Amino acid sequence: MTSLADLVSRLRRRALPPERQRVPALLAAGALVVGSVTVTAMTWDRGLPDDALLAVGEEVVTEEALDERIEVLRALYQMDLPEDDGAREELRRGAAKAYATAELIADAAADRGIDVSDKEVGDELDRIVDERLAGDRSLFVDWLSEQGITEDDVRDEIERTMTTYRLMEQVVADVPAATAEEAQAEYTAREDEMRTAEQRSLRNIVVETRDQAEAVRDRIAGGEDFAAVAREVSRDASTAASGGDLGTYAAADLDPAFAVAAFGAEDGALFGPVESAFGWNVGQVTAVVPGEPLAFEQVRDTLVEALTARAQLAVWQDFVGGLLEDGDVEYAAGYEPDDPTAPPSNLPPAAGATDPGTDPQSDTGSEEEAP
DSSP: OOOHHHHHHHTOOOSSOGGGOOHHHHTGGGGGOSOOOOOOOEEOSSSOOTTEEEEETTEEEEHHHHHHHHHHHHHHHTOOOOOSHHHHHHHHHHHHHHHHHHHHHHHHHHHTTOOOOHHHHHHHHHHHHHHHHTTOHHHHHHHHHHHTOOHHHHHHHHHHHHHHHHHHHHHTTTOOOOOHHHHHHHHHHTGGGOBOOOEEEEEEEEESSHHHHHHHHHHHHTTOOHHHHHHHHOSOHHHHTTTTEEEEEEGGGSOHHHHHHHHHSOTTOEEEEEEETTEEEEEEEEEEEOOOBOOHHHHHHHHHHHHHHHHHHHHHHHHHHHHHHHSOEEEOTTOOOSSTTSOOTTOOOSSOOOOTTSOGGGGOOOSSOOO
């Protein structure tokens, strides 16, 4: 099974300076895990109190507690919380079901004797800080302060993620691997999709404000050399010295907003300003590398992995559905799920594999994380 660190690596975002990669990108894998709402509730031995949204067994969670937890998740995963009251209520409603599912999964893990030690959590956090923040704990501490959360919040999320994946490993352990014949059939059915992803060579300048980014774009559009401007003003210390050169990437390897702008621009064109978590970006496409057809031999192993993951995910979803069906869960009026026993749609991938139709070569970035 794919480890948390492997999943984090697969889900990295690259339109940001590597020495300033934030924790949300590091914990992106955890965003896929249903065990993402902590127990911040009290014990109640009667019906639901007026301010409660749900109960799992004797554990009761209030509206205030759930909202606080959603704020933690927003910080950890850079979630865009809706401003519309109706959309926010829908978010809270979904979070209530995720809470119930998380508690049932935690109970199932405990019943199987699954335990993640404090040392394991600490080692995983140290590894993430080493890989994503060049081992600079001060950057991590600064980010915690900016987001208004604590290291314990991050450690709790890592523990929940690791616990969920260990339970999942046990649940899907007997699922047989897909065969080469099944992979060939999948390839034949989706041959038109079996292509390498288009890639683009990019340059980028990062500044603090939109006004600064517009001024940068005006300078370059007016004839100034992109590389010279990058060396003068870019906040990205890892690329400024090289004139803003990012390298060559597929869209999936980049920050989503940055990718939309970069892959919407023509060869040689400027794009931006584009806002990211670390500032405002002005970029330029310096080359376009078209996708190419992939032979079966090039994707066979990826297809076998992905088809195996698909089968494992089906078993895992059935398992979680059984927990929900048998669990003692009560929702307050207005928070009942449409289908209380259906597993949430954000269950983790069973093996961190790509979808059978994706380019297996699009996740081959260097361990030295590119922006």
